[in-house]
Amino acid sequence: MHIEIxxxxxxxxxxxxxxxxxxxxxxxxxxxxEQLPSVRELSKQLGVSLVTVVKAYNKLEKENFVESIxxxxxxxxxxxxxxxxxxxDMLSFNWQLSVQDYLPRxxxxxxxxxxxxxxxSSSMIDPGLLPNRYLEREINQMISENPKLLSQYGPIQGDExxxxxxxxxxxxxxxxxxxxxxxxxxxxxxxxxLVARTFVGPGDVVVMxxxxxxxxxxxxxxxxxxxxxxxxxxxxxxxxxLQNLCDKYKPKVIYTIPTFHNPTGAVMTLKxxxxxxxxxxxxxxxxxxxxxxxxxxxxxKPPVSIKSLDEYGHVIYLKGLSKTLAxxxxxxxxxxxxxxxxxxxxxxxxxxxxxxLLTQKVIVPFIKSRKMKDHTKKLRTALKVRRDLVxxxxxxxAPSEISWIIPKGGLNLWIxxxxxxxxxxxxxxxxKQELTFLPGxxxxxxxxxxxxxxxxxxxxxxxxLHRGITILCEILQSEIxxxxxxxxxxxx
Amino acid sequence: MHIEIxxxxxxxxxxxxxxxxxxxxxxxxxxxxEQLPSVRELSKQLGVSLVTVVKAYNKLEKENFVESIxxxxxxxxxxxxxxxxxxxDMLSFNWQLSVQDYLPRxxxxxxxxxxxxxxxSSSMIDPGLLPNRYLEREINQMISENPKLLSQYGPIQGDExxxxxxxxxxxxxxxxxxxxxxxxxxxxxxxxxLVARTFVGPGDVVVMxxxxxxxxxxxxxxxxxxxxxxxxxxxxxxxxxLQNLCDKYKPKVIYTIPTFHNPTGAVMTLKxxxxxxxxxxxxxxxxxxxxxxxxxxxxxKPPVSIKSLDEYGHVIYLKGLSKTLAxxxxxxxxxxxxxxxxxxxxxxxxxxxxxxLLTQKVIVPFIKSRKMKDHTKKLRTALKVRRDLVxxxxxxxAPSEISWIIPKGGLNLWIxxxxxxxxxxxxxxxxKQELTFLPGxxxxxxxxxxxxxxxxxxxxxxxxLHRGITILCEILQSEIxxxxxxxxxxxx
Numbered sequence: 014m015h016i017e018i019x020x021x022x023x024x025x026x027x028x029x030x031x032x033x034x035x036x037x038x039x040x041x042x043x044x045x046x047e048q049l050p051s052v053r054e055l056s057k058q059l060g061v062s063l064v065t066v067v068k069a070y071n072k073l074e075k076e077n078f079v080e081s082i083x084x085x086x087x088x089x090x091x092x093x094x095x096x097x098x099x100x101x102d103m104l105s106f107n108w109q110l111s112v113q114d115y116l117p118r119x120x121x122x123x124x125x126x127x128x129x130x131x132x133x134s135s136s137m138i139d140p141g142l143l144p145n146r147y148l149e150r151e152i153n154q155m156i157s158e159n160p161k162l163l164s165q166y167g168p169i170q171g172d173e174x175x176x177x178x179x180x181x182x183x184x185x186x187x188x189x190x191x192x193x194x195x196x197x198x199x200x201x202x203x204x205x206x207l208v209a210r211t212f213v214g215p216g217d218v219v220v221m222x223x224x225x226x227x228x229x230x231x232x233x234x235x236x237x238x239x240x241x242x243x244x245x246x247x248x249x250x251x252x253x254x255l256q257n258l259c260d261k262y263k264p265k266v267i268y269t270i271p272t273f274h275n276p277t278g279a280v281m282t283l284k285x286x287x288x289x290x291x292x293x294x295x296x297x298x299x300x301x302x303x304x305x306x307x308x309x310x311x312x313x314k315p316p317v318s319i320k321s322l323d324e325y326g327h328v329i330y331l332k333g334l335s336k337t338l339a340x341x342x343x344x345x346x347x348x349x350x351x352x353x354x355x356x357x358x359x360x361x362x363x364x365x366x367x368x369x370l371l372t373q374k375v376i377v378p379f380i381k382s383r384k385m386k387d388h389t390k391k392l393r394t395a396l397k398v399r400r401d402l403v404x405x406x407x408x409x410x411a412p413s414e415i416s417w418i419i420p421k422g423g424l425n426l427w428i429x430x431x432x433x434x435x436x437x438x439x440x441x442x443x444x445k446q447e448l449t450f451l452p453g454x455x456x457x458x459x460x461x462x463x464x465x466x467x468x469x470x471x472x473x474x475x476x477x478l479h480r481g482i483t484i485l486c487e488i489l490q491s492e493i494x495x496x497x498x499x500x501x502x503x504x505x
Numbered sequence: 506m507h508i509e510i511x512x513x514x515x516x517x518x519x520x521x522x523x524x525x526x527x528x529x530x531x532x533x534x535x536x537x538x539e540q541l542p543s544v545r546e547l548s549k550q551l552g553v554s555l556v557t558v559v560k561a562y563n564k565l566e567k568e569n570f571v572e573s574i575x576x577x578x579x580x581x582x583x584x585x586x587x588x589x590x591x592x593x594d595m596l597s598f599n600w601q602l603s604v605q606d607y608l609p610r611x612x613x614x615x616x617x618x619x620x621x622x623x624x625x626s627s628s629m630i631d632p633g634l635l636p637n638r639y640l641e642r643e644i645n646q647m648i649s650e651n652p653k654l655l656s657q658y659g660p661i662q663g664d665e666x667x668x669x670x671x672x673x674x675x676x677x678x679x680x681x682x683x684x685x686x687x688x689x690x691x692x693x694x695x696x697x698x699l700v701a702r703t704f705v706g707p708g709d710v711v712v713m714x715x716x717x718x719x720x721x722x723x724x725x726x727x728x729x730x731x732x733x734x735x736x737x738x739x740x741x742x743x744x745x746x747l748q749n750l751c752d753k754y755k756p757k758v759i760y761t762i763p764t765f766h767n768p769t770g771a772v773m774t775l776k777x778x779x780x781x782x783x784x785x786x787x788x789x790x791x792x793x794x795x796x797x798x799x800x801x802x803x804x805x806k807p808p809v810s811i812k813s814l815d816e817y818g819h820v821i822y823l824k825g826l827s828k829t830l831a832x833x834x835x836x837x838x839x840x841x842x843x844x845x846x847x848x849x850x851x852x853x854x855x856x857x858x859x860x861x862l863l864t865q866k867v868i869v870p871f872i873k874s875r876k877m878k879d880h881t882k883k884l885r886t887a888l889k890v891r892r893d894l895v896x897x898x899x900x901x902x903a904p905s906e907i908s909w910i911i912p913k914g915g916l917n918l919w920i921x922x923x924x925x926x927x928x929x930x931x932x933x934x935x936x937k938q939e940l941t942f943l944p945g946x947x948x949x950x951x952x953x954x955x956x957x958x959x960x961x962x963x964x965x966x967x968x969x970l971h972r973g974i975t976i977l978c979e980i981l982q983s984e985i986x987x988x989x990x991x992x993x994x995x996x997x
Contacts, residue, residue, distance in 0.1 A: 042851055106818035106843025108789050112757070115706050119851035140656035148655050149648045156641045163640050163833040163867075164632035199691060203857040210702070210727070214607050231855045235702070265604070297600050326598035341655040343861040351598025359534055359611035363723045364856075365695040369835040369864045375655075 014043065014050065015114050018059050019239050024459060026061050030069035032461070033117060036234075038078060038089055039437070039455070040119040049079060049087040117234045120227050120455045131481035134449040136275065136305075136424040136469040138336055142395050144379060144388050148339060151378045167370035169362045171197025171346070175373045178380040179332075179346050185386075186307065187317045188330060190348040196358055199368050201303060201333035201345040205229050208266070208301055208329055208347075209236045211360045218264040222250050224427075224456030224465065226275045226303065229268055233458070238266075240458040245274055247418070249281025252288045259292050266299045267292075272307035272315045273423030276456050276467040280421060283316035290319055293327045299353065303331045308389045310422035311397040326350040329357070334376065336424070337392060338385075342372035396424065399470045403482055410486035412493045424471035427453075429464065434492065436466040446484050506535065506542065507606050510551050511708075511731050516951060518553050522561035524953070528610040528726075530570060530581055531929070531947070541571060541579040609726045612719050612947045623973035626941040628767065628797075628916040628961040630828055634887050636871060636880055640831060643870045659862035661854045663689025663838070667865045670872040671824075671838050677878075678799065679809045680822060682840040688850055691860050693795060693825035693837040697721050700758065700793055700821055700839075701728045703852040710756040714742050716919075716948030716957065718767045718795065721760055725950075730758075732950040737766055739910070741773025744780045751784050758791045759784075764799035764807045765915030768948050768959040772913060775808035782811055785819045791845065795823045800881045802914035803889040818842040821849070826868065828916070829884060830877075834864035888916065891962045895974055902978035904985045916963035919945075926984065927955040938976050 016033045018026055037043040050058065052066045059066075070087055073079045080090040156162060170176070176192040183190055198204040205228065213219055215237035221229065223242035233240055241262060243255045249271055258264070269289065271281035281289075293300045302319045320330040326349070333345040349357060361367065379385055403426060407417060414431045430436060436452040443449070453465025468485075470478060508525045510518055529535040542550065544558045551558075562579055565571045572582040648654060662668070668684040675682055690696040697720065705711055707729035713721065715734035725732055733754060735747045741763055750756070759781065763773035773781075785792045794811045812822040818841070825837040841849060853859065871877055895918060899909060906923045922928060928944040935941070945957025960977075962970060 040851055042848065105816065106845070109818055109844045111789065112704060112791065112845065113706075114703050114848050116703055116848055116852055116855075119854050137658065138656075140653045143656035145652035145655050149652045152648055153645045156644055160637035160641045161632045163637050163831045164630075164635035166629065166827075166832045166835075199857045199861070202855075206856055211606050211608055212604060214605075215707075228855070228858070235852075235855055297603065299604065324597065326601055335658075339655045339863075340658045341862040343658075343857065343859070352601045353598070353604065356534065356606050356608055359532055360608055360727075362611050363608075363694075363720070363727055364698055365691045365835065366720070367835070369691070369861060370833040371831075371864055371867070372861045375863070 015117050016055070016059060017117055017234075017237055018061065026059075027065045027068035027072070028461075030055070030059070030061075030066060031072050032459075034069070034073060035078060036118040036120065040231075042116065042119065043089050045089055047089045049089070051086060115235060115237075118231045120231060129444060129449045130447040131477050131484070132449055132472055133468045133470070133478075133481055134451045135472070136336065137340060137472045138392065138396075138424065139472055139474060141474065142392060143339065144384065147379060147384060148375060152375050155374055155378070162371060162374055165370055167367055167373060169367040170358055171195065171368060172370060172373040172377070174377045175344075175380075176346075178377050182380050182385065183332065183348065188304075188320050188332075188348065190320070190330070190350075194348055194350050194354055196347045196349075196354070196361060197368050197373055198331075198345045198347055198361070199365070200335045200343045201305060201331040201347075202228050202232075203364070204329075204331040204333075204345050204347040205268075205301065205303070206232050207357055207360055207364065208299070209233055209238075210364075211356050212299060212353075213238050213266055217266070218262045220255065220258060220264040220267045221458050222269060222274065223458065223460055224276055224453060224462070225268070225458065226270060227451075227455040229303070230456075230458045233266075233268070242458055242460065245277050245279050247279055249274060249279050249285050250289065252285045252292070255289065256292060259296050259298075263296050264298050266301060268301045268303065269319075270303045270305070271319060272304060273309065273420060273425075275303075275305065275423070276425050276451070276453070276465075277427040278418055278420030278423055278425055280315050286316060286319045287322060290322050290327065294325060298327065300328045301331065302328050305333045306337055306423050308337065309392055309396055309424070311393065311400065312421055315422065320348065326353060329353065334380075337389070338379070339372075339376055342375055344368065344372055344376060393422075396471055399475060399478055400426070402475055402478060403468065403470045406479060406482040406486065410483060410490070412486070412490050414493055415489060424469050426468045426470060428466050428468060430466065430489070431493070432464045433496070434489075435463040437463060439466070439488070439492075442488055443485060446488070448481050448484055450485070507609050508547070508551060509609055509726075509729055510553065518551075519557045519560035519564070520953075522547070522551070522553075522558060523564050524951075525609060526561070526565060527570060528612065532611040532723075534608065534611065535581050537581055539581045541581070543578060607727060607729070610723045612723060621936060621941040622939040623969050623976070624941055624964055625960045625962070625970075625973055626943045627964070628828065629832060629964045630884065630888075630916065631964055631966060633966065634884060635831065636876065639871060639876060640867060644867050647866055647870070654863060654866055657862055659859055659865060661859040662850055663687065663860060664862060664865040664869070666869045667836075667872075668838075670869050674872050674877065675824065675840065680796075680812050680824075680840065682812070682822070682842075686840055686842050686846055688839045688841075688846070688853060689860050689865055690823075690837045690839055690853070691857070692827045692835045693797060693823040693839075694720050694724075695856070696821075696823040696825075696837050696839040697760075697793065697795065698724050699849055699852055699856065700791070701725055701730075702856075703848050704791060704845075705730045705758055709758070710754045712747065712750060712756040712759045713950050714761060714766065715950065715952055716768055716945060716954070717760070717950065718762060719943075719947040721795070722948075722950045725758075725760070734950055734952065737769050737771050739771055741766060741771050741777050742781065744777045744784070747781065748784060751788050751790070755788050756790050758793060760793045760795065761811075762795045762797070763811060764796060765801065765912060765917075767795075767797065767915070768917050768943070768945070768957075769919040770910055770912030770915055770917055772807050778808060778811045779814060782814050782819065786817060790819065792820045793823065794820050797825045798829055798915050800829065801884055801888055801916070803885065803892065804913055807914065812840065818845060821845065826872075829881070830871070831864075831868055834867055836860065836864055836868060885914075888963055891967060891970055892918070894967055894970055895960065895962045898971060898974040898978065902975060902982070904978070904982050906985055907981060916961050918960045918962060920958050920960060922956040922958065922981070923985070924956045925988070926981075928958040929955060931958070931980070931984075934980055935977060938980070940973050940976055942977070 451467040943959040
């Protein structure tokens with residue numbers, strides 16, 4: 014088990030250990046029945062006092078994550094995973110447990126592919142809204158014209174036609190770049206990973222929004238970064254707080270999702286976009302501008318990208334196409350410049366020698382054609398309808414103790430529960446009714462915020478969406494009433 | 506520029522700095538005309554004496570890699586890249602040069618995609634030998650039956666059908682595993698990277714063969730590993746030397762290509778396979794068994810995989826399918842077990858949330874059918890013909906000072922030149938005749954071996970192969986004669 018302690022962090026060491034173990038449990042890296050290292054072992058391994066470890070273990074036990082058995086040790090008791098690793102020959106592999114890894118967290122994997130019927134947990138788009146039939150025709154034609162497509166590696170940087178098509182497409186989004194400054198990645202998750210492995214190492218300071226996209230937290234934590242967080246309000250990242258942090262530390266990387274922020278849906282104002290860039294310039298930091306779906310706006314167009322304001326190569330811009338076009342192709346791009354771009358390109362070669370040519374070629378004609386515009390328009394309309402549906406059900410049925418932010422675009426809705434409701438526990442309950450969401454705790458890099466949840470309204474059709482939100486409201490309603498009636502202790 | 510010094514290594518610090526800078530130049534990370542840090546800066550950054558840096562710079566200058574200009578500094582002079590970064594706005598991005606990265610080497614990228622006509626530099630297979638037409642039909646059928654294929658993410662672990670098909674296929678290769686212990690990767694390059702990022706960190710000891718696959722060196726170097734090397738003879742890795750190393754250090758990972766070793770073509774004997782596994786068991790190490798093309802044997806079947814001998818989960822087995830089946834799909838698999846597998850799966854989620862579903866589905870029917878067997882048979886025959894052609898041209902035309910190892914399978918031929926010929930310089934010459942090969946130096950993690958080269962006979966048709974090898978022999982012949990006649994100093 015990899016536990017990383019940051020001595021200069023403002024959180025106590027025992028809290029860090031506590032959080033790390035919870036992360037392991039929630040990431041499926043520590044499973045039901047698995048034994049934790051002994052207090053003595055862990056204190057030795059981390060170079061901390063016995064008391065520090067005992068404190069962390071006690072807190073975990075109090076909150077029912079672990080169970081300590083006299084004379085045997087401490088074991089994971091959580092029922093959150095719902096599945097036990099039943100591999101019979103696990104015993105033969107026991108030596109493996111002593112092999113240290115560099116993997117503190119991989120929470121997202123637990124919520125990405127779920128068996129539940131009403132799947133509100135990850136932001137994907139209903140396949141019925143994606144242009145499968147068009148793409149199908151294009152694939153057939155393309156391959157019959159050029160069957161060698163399957164037998165060739167593409168350039169490591171990505172297919173030239175795709176880079177050119179993306180350059181044109183990005184121009185339409187007011188994201189200026191050049192085909193030679195575009196790198197094709199396997200989804201924007203790989204883009205984040207690429208930047209992290211190239212520029213972030215142990216102890217380097219990375220600033221993230223709180224909350225933020227869990228997949229990015231996992232990646233930066235995996236590099237041993239010191240993560241500092243800045244809260245998000247309706248206008249995006251709180252730049253005043255960012256400024257204070259930057260005065261004190263000097264982050265190497267600032268990661269932001271300025272438009273339809275994931276998970277809150279907030280849109281960073283133009284003013285703040287300019288400020289954040291100014292800050293990065295003054296302290297020579299890299300900004301990662303993650304832009305999964307700025308095209309999907311419901312009212313008015315969002316402000317221009319930070320990248321469009323960038324004169325000196327501070328911004329690495331990431332655009333995923335997987336979600337909005339063809340998840341089966343897993344394509345994203347990264348746009349950057351100068352030596353930063355050059356180094357990212359070299360890193361891409363080390364990662365996988367380039368993304369598959371087939372999946373790149375498949376989407377080129379669509380992106381180049383008018384259809385891309387029509388498709389985006391369609392998504393805007395269809396997702397607005399779903400968002401409105403969710404909002405209306407919530408307004409009618411949600412207990413008054415619940416609040417939410419109205420998203421002006423994107424795929425997600427961020428809900429805040431009363432502080433005594435832990436959304437991880439709530440998830441166990443709603444799963445019994447075949448419903449899932451993303452517990453808010455996955456979206457926090459350092460804070461212990463357990464009373465939020467993210468709903469994605471983009472994947473389910475309206476009928477299932479209706480049912481799902483109604484069920485959620487009912488369960489919340491009943492929990493709150495129960496608490497009010499009996500005023501029972503917060504077992505939640 | 507990221508320079509990593511290993512104080513416990515047996516190579517002097519100045520040699521390490523020297524090698525690191527050459528790696529940067531050969532990886533295209535330091536380009537013609539770029540300035541090196543000043544001696545003072547670098548000595549401060551690395552915490553070494555001025556003399557150490559001066560020594561390294563002097564050696565680089567003597568060998569014409571850099572040029573120092575009075576009062577201005579030291580600049581890269583090499584002509585190896587053949588291209589200069591002409592980006593005009595490079596100046597605006599000068600602040601980027603002070604951004605430290607974690608990317609010591611990415612040599613392979615320079616040889617992967619080349620404009621030269623006679624491309625003997627990377628081991629790919631002639632597209633004319635790959636089953637494009639079959640796959641084309643399968644794609645068309647599959648997509649028309651299930652257009653939603655494009656609009657879905659697959660499981661992070663990989664498509665179930667593909668994992669089952671690979672399980673059956675691997676059974677045929679005597680590589681026992683289970684579908685649930687298979688992880689689909691984007692080529693085996695990603696498999697190596699996955700293991701490295703999960704289990705290898707700064708200072709961890711990794712053992713590699715010398716020479717070995719450059720892409721693996723790049724990845725382990727990028728993790729800050731301490732790399733120790735073991736030479737390869739006709740029977741594979743020298744296990745006696747490995748044993749000595751393991752007695753002294755205790756490598757966390759042993760990386761090997763036991764069958765048709767890349768680049769030498771050597772096949773590890775069964776006895777050594779057993780020994781290497783015993784060693785790993787005794788010191789609780791992980792073995793990465795990279796198996797790009799054990800199916801491509803020319804005479805008799807190679808010995809069984811190390812994985813098939815593995816009882817306690819020490820072996821992580823990697824199988825690429827890109828080269829031998831469909832490079833355009835970039836599919837490979839990784840087979841492992843126990844907690845090691847579980848952690849690799851979690852890491853895959855952090856890397857890219859899973860490989861594209863489309864490229865996975867495309868190859869399933871082919872792998873499951875008889876065609877896969879026939880295809881492999883065809884490759885064996887066709888590549889044997891090409892190997893024989895190369896061997897016969899070499900026997901007839903190569904100067905007697907040149908030697909080579911006869912490969913009994915795989916795609917590569919390893920040539921040893923007289924020690925005064927540097928194959929990096931030779932490459933510059935042959936490129937003028939539209940020919941490329943892989944300079945042997947790329948295949949060494951720590952040694953300074955410049956008088957080898959790797960030819961891949963699998964990509965070019967017989968006509969171009971004939972021409973390429975003939976040209977190479979002519980150039981070598983003329984260089985050697987010239988040296989003999991004039992006994993001129995080894996400018997090579």
